[in-house]
Amino acid sequence: MFIIGYDISVLQGTRLTGVEKLAKYLFAHLWKLTPEHQHVLFCHTAPSHLSLPENVKICEVPKGKLWRYTNLPIYIRRNKCQIFISPVAALPGFCGIPKLAYIHECPWLHDCAEKISWKHRTALWLAALRCEILLTNSQCTKEDIKRELPFSPKQIKIIPPAADPFDKTMKKPLHEVFGHYGIPQGNYCLFVSTIRPKKNIQLLLETFQNLPEINLICVGKIQDASIINNKPKNVFFTGYAPQEDLLSLYEGAQCFLYVSRNEGFGIPILEAFAHGCPVVASRCGSIPEVAGDAACYIESWKSDELRSIIINLINDSNQRQIMIQKGKIQANKYNWETSAQHLFQLVENVLNRK
Known part of the structure; x- marks a missing residue:
């Protein structure tokens, strides 16, 4: 022993x-x-x-x-x-x-x-x-x-x-989650991680400044509050969210955004995949290794490029379904x-x- x-x-x-x-x-x-x-x-x-x-x-x-x-x-x-x-x-x-x-x-x-x-x-x-x-x-x-x-x-x-082995029996209705955090009903993209410079939050804010018809929900501890000054009205920071809220947010999102400047791994990518949420990501650090060919990648830090990818992904239902299936296969590799x-x-x- x-x-x-x-x-x-x-x-x-x-x-x-x-x-x-x-x-x-x-x-x-x-x-x-x-x-x-x-x-x-x-x-x-x-x-x-x-x-x-x-x-x-x-x-x-x-x-x-x-x-x-x-x-x-x-x-x-x-x-x-x-x-x-x-x-x-x-x-x-x-x-x-x-x-x-x-x-x-x-x-x-x-x-x-x-x-x-x-x-x-x-x-x-x-x-x-x-x-x-x-x-x-x-x-x-x-x-x-x-x-x-x-x-x-x-x-x-x-x-x-x-991926986090979420207990799906704990999932809350999405409208209750929205009500708890004061988020209006409507289409949204999701970000889950600590709010800090390396997560490229500024790129997300610039992108959604020019994408007013879609909300961005950012879930995670705010480590650097200066990043979120002058945020657009369609961007919402919830702070840390429990498992039962995250379940609903992953499953209801149009896409998950993970455009970090570097990552050692990136568990939220696998969580998004596991819950049928398409991923848009950067090619930095380990992200391409973790996401494989199941994510859409940005090639620059230009908000116009990210905005275009998000719009195309939301409007192309066939591509969206292909990415969802690829994501589930990729998540199962871990x-x-x-x-x-x-x-x-x-x-x-x-x-x-x-």
Whole structure:
């Protein structure tokens, strides 16, 4: 029997974005697949939204600025963990066991219109020095890691995410969702992600300034409020939306827009595909790798081009249906259970070499 430790501190809240979704669904499928092994989850307070099988236990670790270096190693040793998996680059201090760290992106290598985060860059370097294997989400991010760490001998393994497994029984009627957020009835396009410069929000605002007959609904935490100053009247920012609202919004949208300057992966693309929503995307970062030939791509940052693609997609019902079918096929290529199986194979390989 293996005893596997996990950092689930990213799951302390209930609002799940990309990193949190990966930690929740990837790990949950791994626990389900391996009932013969013990899994120890380290956090400050047990998350209320996790449903845990018998082979999983929570270990609450006291808070502190350097808790991963001071308190966490003590609790890892106390629980006799043989290997440790982190859903982010941050790793515990010395505890004498192999570690796996997940790297989601290297945004400082791209023109993201954002300040370089030396904190995240340093975390990657430290992870490369201290872990057994670096995990990542796409071939694109793997190449970025190799570019950042050209002399590192560490293995880099791709363990991709998948779409959020929405519970369709929770779906609200679309008119109730509109009423809750104060959005008028009518055709709309959808954007789901954190509101920040690298998501190219300015391009979306410019596009819908000249597309007044269609609404744009932007769902996600507003990280940079200055971006949404002077927004057009047909653009609506909802903030974070729960699963039951997102279900209706995906299924009712004319199309989903994801024109980021860079992405390490892009789970919302797969969510849109899974719910029959055509996708219009940029060719930046891992987006073409994730979306394949199932998306319509923009070739520039010109709002006229994006506006033309949106109008053509809405008016061409045949093309729309082709894209919906392609999207569902593309979404099915990514599966949490398959990714969990691959992750456990890595764990087995590491522990069997000891």
